[in-house]
Structures are given as C-alpha cells and as structure tokens.
Amino acid sequence: MKKIPLLLLGCGGVGRQLLQHIVSCRSLHAQQGIKLRVIGVCDSKSLVAASDVSVSELDDRFLLEACRIKSAGSSLSTLRSFGECQIYGHSELPQRVIEIASLLGKATGLAVVDCSATMDTIDLLTRAIDLGCCIVLANKKPLTSLMEHYDKLVSQPRHIRHESTVGAGLPVIASLNRILSSGDPIRRIVGSLSGTLGYVMSELEDGKPLSEIVKAAKSLGYTEPDPRDDLGGMDVARKALILARLLGSRIVMDSIKVESLYPEEMSPSKMSIDEFMSTGLPLLDKYINDRVQKASLHGNVLRYVCVLEGSRCEVGIQELPKNSALGRLKGSDNVLEIYSRCYSQQPLVIQGAGAGNDTTAAGVLADILDIQDLFN
Amino acid sequence: MKKIPLLLLGCGGVGRQLLQHIVSCRSLHAQQGIKLRVIGVCDSKSLVAASDVSVSELDDRFLLEACRIKSAGSSLSTLRSFGECQIYGHSELPQRVIEIASLLGKATGLAVVDCSATMDTIDLLTRAIDLGCCIVLANKKPLTSLMEHYDKLVSQPRHIRHESTVGAGLPVIASLNRILSSGDPIRRIVGSLSGTLGYVMSELEDGKPLSEIVKAAKSLGYTEPDPRDDLGGMDVARKALILARLLGSRIVMDSIKVESLYPEEMSPSKMSIDEFMSTGLPLLDKYINDRVQKASLHGNVLRYVCVLEGSRCEVGIQELPKNSALGRLKGSDNVLEIYSRCYSQQPLVIQGAGAGNDTTAAGVLADILDIQDLFN
Incomplete structure (x- = not known):
C-alpha cells in the first residue's frame, strides 16, 4: 500500500469538499493500492496536525468534524477537544508547516495542497518545493504573482499540479501538458x-x-x-x-x-x-x-x-x-x-x-493521484 | 538527465511517425531533463537492437534511416549495412525482446511501445509487464482480446498507458482516468x-x-x-x-x-x-x-x-x-x-x-513522457 501524506492549506468550500472526497474514496483508493494520509489541515488562523506526522494521521471522523466545524463558521482550534492532535496558532503556523515539510519532503514525499484563495501561501509553497515536496494548487494566486515566484513554483515541473486553477476539474492543464x-x-x-x-x-x-x-x-x-x-x-x-x-x-x-x-x-x-x-x-x-x-x-x-x-x-x-x-x-x-x-x-x-466546489475538489484529488509515482 | 529506454514494436505509419517525433523533440525533452533512448525497433519480421542495450542506443541518424527504409517498403534487416547494431529474424525476435526486458525492466525500467496492429504482441506485452517494464499501446487489439489477457495487461495499472487506442491523441483515456x-x-x-x-x-x-x-x-x-x-x-x-x-x-x-x-x-x-x-x-x-x-x-x-x-x-x-x-x-x-x-x-x-499518424504518434509520445517518474 503506497501512502501519500497530505497537508491541506485552506478550509473553504473547495478544501472541505476535498476532505469529504478523500474520505468517501477510501475503498476506491485502497483498491488502487493507495492511502491518502491527511497529516494536517490549516485555515488562515490555525494548523491542526496529527500527533506524530511521521506515523499518524488525522482520522476520517476527525476530518469530517473539521468540515462540520468550518461549515458552521467556527475555528479549527475548537477541534482540540475532539481528539488527539497538535494545534498551532497563526504565528507558529508557517514555521511548523516548514518543519513538517523538512521531516517528510525528501523522506517519503509530502503533498502540500493549496485550496485557499490568498497570495499568502507563496512562501510556504516555494519552501515546500525546495524541501522535496509536491504541491497541488486550486489556488490561482500564487501562479499569477511575480515571474520570480512562478519560476520557483515550477522549478520541479513533475512536483507541481494545478488542474483546478483553470476550468475547475476540466482536464485543461493535463491536456495542454500532454500536447506540450x-x-x-x-x-x-x-x-x-x-x-x-x-x-x-x-x-x-x-x-x-x-x-x-x-x-x-x-x-x-x-x-x-x-x-x-x-x-x-x-x-x-x-x-x-x-x-x-x-x-x-x-x-x-x-x-x-x-x-x-x-x-x-x-x-x-x-x-x-x-x-x-x-x-x-x-x-x-x-x-x-x-x-x-x-x-x-x-x-x-x-x-x-x-x-x-x-x-x-x-x-x-x-x-x-x-x-x-x-x-x-x-x-x-x-x-x-x-x-x-x-x-x-x-x-x-x-x-x-468549469466551476463548483465538487468538480474543483475532484480535479485536485485527480492531481494528487497523478503524482503518486513520486512517493515511496 | 533521466533516461527512458524504449523498444518499439511496429514500424507502420504510427511507429515511423513516433520515431520522427522522438528525433525532432530532442531539445525539448532535454530541457525537461529527459532523454528517450530507442534501444530497439521491430517490424513483423525483424528486431534491430542497439549493440549493447544497457549502454548504447540506436542513434537519430539510424532511426531516420529505419523510417526511410520502412516507408520504401524494405525490410529492417537491410539496416545491417548502415551502422552498428544487432539484427534478429522472426524466429529469435520474441525471445530476444524478453531477454532485453529481463535485463532492463526492473533495473532501469523499459517502455515497450506497441504501434503495431496485430494480436501477436499480447504475449510479449504481458511478459514485459511481469518483468517490470511499462507498456504504451496505440494498438487496440491486445486490449480487446480475452478478459484474461486484459487483466494481465492492466495488472500494474501505473505501468500501462494507451491513450492512442481511442480517439488517436485526443485526451480521452487520460481524462477518464482522472475522473475515475x-x-x-x-x-x-x-x-x-x-x-x-x-x-x-x-x-x-x-x-x-x-x-x-x-x-x-x-x-x-x-x-x-x-x-x-x-x-x-x-x-x-x-x-x-x-x-x-x-x-x-x-x-x-x-x-x-x-x-x-x-x-x-x-x-x-x-x-x-x-x-x-x-x-x-x-x-x-x-x-x-x-x-x-x-x-x-x-x-x-x-x-x-x-x-x-x-x-x-x-x-x-x-x-x-x-x-x-x-x-x-x-x-x-x-x-x-x-x-x-x-x-x-x-x-x-x-x-x-481522432485519426491520423501525426496525432496518434503524439498521443503515444505524451504517454511515454507521462510514465517518466517510474524510471530511475
């Protein structure tokens, strides 16, 4: 069974839908010999991570509760009472994400998945790429920033996927990449x-x-x-x-x-x-x-x-x-x-x-499965 | 530079066009850090292989001459006089292909590319899969044979691509796989x-x-x-x-x-x-x-x-x-x-x-690039 550790940035409509898709595809992915391990979930204020990201993950009950809490407009930090996890506030978030990326990036691979809608993730994403991680984006903003940022994000062309930045889940980027x-x-x-x-x-x-x-x-x-x-x-x-x-x-x-x-x-x-x-x-x-x-x-x-x-x-x-x-x-x-x-x-x-949380999140999930050969 | 060794079955219109695409994409692929090494080419009667498939390959001048010879209706065996290579006749062909697959399959990876239009390649393809190779098909027939053959061909789902079997180079199979x-x-x-x-x-x-x-x-x-x-x-x-x-x-x-x-x-x-x-x-x-x-x-x-x-x-x-x-x-x-x-x-x-040698061969080439992460 190939394990793909994931860290999700952004718990808006697309991010939550992605978590739900991941949970509902468990048996399908198991048939394909794949297990997606969600080791952390961030919104703009907090990071909730598994207690030991090398070996443990946020379980499905936990992920669905995170979706419920975010839909209700609450903060991820309220998950503290729900199960074993580590919770970090805004000020510690970037440093902690980079620590996780350092720990897992080159060792087993880590997919950092950006379903947010902000420019603020650029630094984390470029650091993650440098640390050997893969990045999967539904967020258009990092790719439309300065050319210098773009160059860094695509510096490892096999380590980035961003189908859902154009036409939601429609196979636009994948098809263009094939033609190219x-x-x-x-x-x-x-x-x-x-x-x-x-x-x-x-x-x-x-x-x-x-x-x-x-x-x-x-x-x-x-x-x-x-x-x-x-x-x-x-x-x-x-x-x-x-x-x-x-x-x-x-x-x-x-x-x-x-x-x-x-x-x-x-x-x-x-x-x-x-x-x-x-x-x-x-x-x-x-x-x-x-x-x-x-x-x-x-x-x-x-x-x-x-x-x-x-x-x-x-x-x-x-x-x-x-x-x-x-x-x-x-x-x-x-x-x-x-x-x-x-x-x-x-x-x-x-x-x-070319729009909608369901198809956008499906495009992100297809991207994650598409990079599976890069994981140990 | 990642090297992808290729063995081509079939030198009809699609196979020849593929060789031409490979030659004309050399600098493009080099920019992507990829080198496609064509180590052997078969038609129904002969296999022409590099003198030592582990280290050498058929060079571009040789590949273009193979295209020219086949277009003119001649046999691959006439290439003997053109440059250093090994040539095997019909009776030795399957055994020799399997030897090459054994040698390279698990060690560095080998892509066996079927651009023929016959049922006869099924055995070679299934053996190649067993030996750790990847297979890329434009040939529909092996995939439409008995269920038992199909099961063997897709037994390693990440090791097979066959975009050009439906709609030539149109991104049909790739898109369906993403949806699935x-x-x-x-x-x-x-x-x-x-x-x-x-x-x-x-x-x-x-x-x-x-x-x-x-x-x-x-x-x-x-x-x-x-x-x-x-x-x-x-x-x-x-x-x-x-x-x-x-x-x-x-x-x-x-x-x-x-x-x-x-x-x-x-x-x-x-x-x-x-x-x-x-x-x-x-x-x-x-x-x-x-x-x-x-x-x-x-x-x-x-x-x-x-x-x-x-x-x-x-x-x-x-x-x-x-x-x-x-x-x-x-x-x-x-x-x-x-x-x-x-x-x-x-x-x-x-x-x-959804037809034509150019677009069919382009689909095969995109498939080959798509499996690059499986190669050392």
Whole structure:
C-alpha cells in the first residue's frame, strides 16, 4: 500500500469538499493500492496536525468534524477537544508547516495542497518545493504573482499540479501538458473560462438587456456578491495568465489587455453595489446591445474570452462565428479551443462545467493521484 | 538527465511517425531533463537492437534511416549495412525482446511501445509487464482480446498507458482516468469515435444518398480500402470495449451489440469491393434516408456512436438532438460526451481530430513522457 501524506492549506468550500472526497474514496483508493494520509489541515488562523506526522494521521471522523466545524463558521482550534492532535496558532503556523515539510519532503514525499484563495501561501509553497515536496494548487494566486515566484513554483515541473486553477476539474492543464510534452506546438488558445460571463454573453443573443441578465444571474447565485468581480474580467485574466505561462510566456498580470464590461466610473470605489445594479448597469444596455446586433449581421455572436496567440494574451469580448464550439456555448459551461499542428483545421475542444466546489475538489484529488509515482 | 529506454514494436505509419517525433523533440525533452533512448525497433519480421542495450542506443541518424527504409517498403534487416547494431529474424525476435526486458525492466525500467496492429504482441506485452517494464499501446487489439489477457495487461495499472487506442491523441483515456481516480462515478458515455462514420452521418443530413457519400469518402481517402471495414462498426466496437473495460465492465467483443450499416448478404465473403460499391451500397440509400428524415421530424439527427451506460455497451446508429455536441458534429472529428456526478446536466465534452499518424504518434509520445517518474 503506497501512502501519500497530505497537508491541506485552506478550509473553504473547495478544501472541505476535498476532505469529504478523500474520505468517501477510501475503498476506491485502497483498491488502487493507495492511502491518502491527511497529516494536517490549516485555515488562515490555525494548523491542526496529527500527533506524530511521521506515523499518524488525522482520522476520517476527525476530518469530517473539521468540515462540520468550518461549515458552521467556527475555528479549527475548537477541534482540540475532539481528539488527539497538535494545534498551532497563526504565528507558529508557517514555521511548523516548514518543519513538517523538512521531516517528510525528501523522506517519503509530502503533498502540500493549496485550496485557499490568498497570495499568502507563496512562501510556504516555494519552501515546500525546495524541501522535496509536491504541491497541488486550486489556488490561482500564487501562479499569477511575480515571474520570480512562478519560476520557483515550477522549478520541479513533475512536483507541481494545478488542474483546478483553470476550468475547475476540466482536464485543461493535463491536456495542454500532454500536447506540450509531445512536441505539438500550440498556436492559439481561445477560451470562455468564466461560467458567469459565458451565461451573460449567451443570454445577450436573445436581445435581453445586459442589466436584466446580470440581475437574474445575481439572484440565481451565478455571480459573486458584487457582480463587478465577474464583469471586470480579472478572474478570467488570472486564468489566461496561468495558461500563457504554461505555454512559456514570461508575462505578468499587467501585460494582459483586459476589457472590463463596466467603465472606470462605475468601479466599486465610486459606486455601491446597489447603485451599480439599479443605475449604472442599465446605462450599459444600449452599447452592448448594439455590439450584439452588429455581430449578428456577420453571423457572429459575442463571447467573453481569453485569446492566447504567440506573445498575445488578451481578455475581453470577441466576435466569434455562431457555428463554432465557443459560439454555440449556452449556460455556464466553460469551453477551451486549442489549435496546434495536430489540431490545425479544427481545434481540440474541451467543454463542461468549469466551476463548483465538487468538480474543483475532484480535479485536485485527480492531481494528487497523478503524482503518486513520486512517493515511496 | 533521466533516461527512458524504449523498444518499439511496429514500424507502420504510427511507429515511423513516433520515431520522427522522438528525433525532432530532442531539445525539448532535454530541457525537461529527459532523454528517450530507442534501444530497439521491430517490424513483423525483424528486431534491430542497439549493440549493447544497457549502454548504447540506436542513434537519430539510424532511426531516420529505419523510417526511410520502412516507408520504401524494405525490410529492417537491410539496416545491417548502415551502422552498428544487432539484427534478429522472426524466429529469435520474441525471445530476444524478453531477454532485453529481463535485463532492463526492473533495473532501469523499459517502455515497450506497441504501434503495431496485430494480436501477436499480447504475449510479449504481458511478459514485459511481469518483468517490470511499462507498456504504451496505440494498438487496440491486445486490449480487446480475452478478459484474461486484459487483466494481465492492466495488472500494474501505473505501468500501462494507451491513450492512442481511442480517439488517436485526443485526451480521452487520460481524462477518464482522472475522473475515475477522483471518485466521480461515470454514468454514461456517448461517443462518435470513427472519423469516417462521423463524416458519413453528418453528410447524410443534407439529403445526399449514402452510396454517394461513401464513394466520395473513399475517393478522398477517408475510408479503409474496403469501406465495409468502416461501415461494419467493428473498429468503433473495439474502442467501445476499451472504454467499457476502463470503466470496470468485464465484457468481451461478443457481448457488444454492433449495428452494421450493411446487411450480411453484402459482406466481403459474398461481394467484391467493386460490386458492393456499385450495386450493394445504392440498395441501402432509401432505408437510411427514411431514417434520417424520420429523425429530423423530431429535431434529431443520426449519429453512429458507442453508448456505455451501466452494463450496457452498444455501437450503432442513434437519434440524437441536433443541438448537442454530437448532433452538431461536422466533418471527421471525434466527439466524446461523458456524464458523471460532476458533469450531470451538461456532459464533459472532448472533441477534435481522432485519426491520423501525426496525432496518434503524439498521443503515444505524451504517454511515454507521462510514465517518466517510474524510471530511475
């Protein structure tokens, strides 16, 4: 039985779902000769670790209780009374994680799994890589920081996986890595990588006003609490940067041309959410509608996409043929079209749900299983 | 620099293209710290091996000459005069391959790569697995033989890759394996896995007669020399069996319900190719056309697909919504729709060119790079 020790950073929706998947896959993984040993779990304030990380782990009852506690909005530190464990507060957390990584990294391997959504994990992740650990990320931020940080994170290319940073569990990164390793040059990628913007753009085709579509999406829970977090395009830009760097571009966020769906004067610092929804947004309806109609004269539709081609990396509205994979997109699916030597006339297309804790955590779990050959 | 010794079985179009890809990816792979050492190449009659497989390999000049010779229809044995190597004839071949596998398998790892199209490699492949080697297959036949053979081939699940057996280089098997290892239960797969039949079925929509479409496809080189090899559906059935077994079904070819597009009385034993094309095929036009029209009354189109669901595995014509990924299929692309817990409303869709030596060999090469962590 191969044992993979795991340390989880981040106990939000994805992290908790990952713990639940790990528990529910016990017998499946045992059939494959694998045991995932969760030796520690962190949130932003605490680390809860097994009493002796070399030999013991947090058991399933403990992991499920951690999920329950975090769902209820409590702190991990309340687990002290639940079972045998070590608990460290915020100030000791980084040092203790590094000690665990030193102890296990080169000896048996340790997978440090980042399901948080902060920049703060970069130092821990780069130290973990230096100490021989593997890292698995659902967190986009470390990969979209300075080039110098990125270089460190990918310095051992076999020791990092980050499928769930783009398109949730969709096999985007894995497929691109296969194409790259086979020497098939990727010439162009066009992707609709925001479920929210995919939904908004496809609804526009029916002539509905943008403001009504966004209102409906907000009430359906499709958008962030402030829909401008989706409409500004920065989340798509972050995914585009991850793809661009995977293809070898040495660029930073500021090099990406990002088209926001709302103008500067409606930004959060100048308008409340309510004001934006009731007053700002309707002012954009006519402009967007005119663009939709103009596109349809050429048999095209508007899509909010990232386009990567050579050194170009852009994020914004594009006119695309109604009859392409992207043009036919409905609902909140993500779509990626990849053009290469092997896929030159027609692209390789990957399409499906690109959001949600379940599929994001499933992508992280598949990444963990994928690195199993690196463990003793 | 990690060295991966390779032994290639099969020097047809895919095998030759693989050798060319390996040669042209030298600097790319060196950047990744990998060197692929081709220590032997077989066709059905000969094995050409490096003079000492433990330390030497066939150099790039030699590999390209092997490609040239095989393209010209000559035998590998003519390479004797080209450079230092060992050449073994048909009778010694299996024994010598097993000796090489014994020597290298457990010591450094050896990847035995099957780009042939015969059942004859099963024994060598299963022996290689027993000896600690990895196997990489583009050849569908060993995986569609008896269940007992299949069990042996996959007895070390991390030691086998076979992406190019379904959909050429499309990331079908890799994606299914990711879904499976994350514990996301696959409920249904519907796939159009024959470029030829995909083309034929989509052309039927425009009201063209089947016989004319097949004639055009034949003259464009889209079909096998005898188009009945495509129209009979056995190639699709073989791919369906590989997928079904990957999902855990313990079935054999005979358990699959296969719908042939031509009736028994037009089979190759009863009708020549010319007779089939000129006399047999046109007799099928009306029946197929009626089915196309009936489907279109319900907003559907006909597709030749495999359907896997629970223990069901069928291959044949299905009426599918015009507005689904499969229904929109044009040309010779392959499409796979995967439904699971994570992809329940809308499927995960993988689409793209599913044939051709270039993309098939690229899939094999990606598989080889994917097992690199198993090598010393």
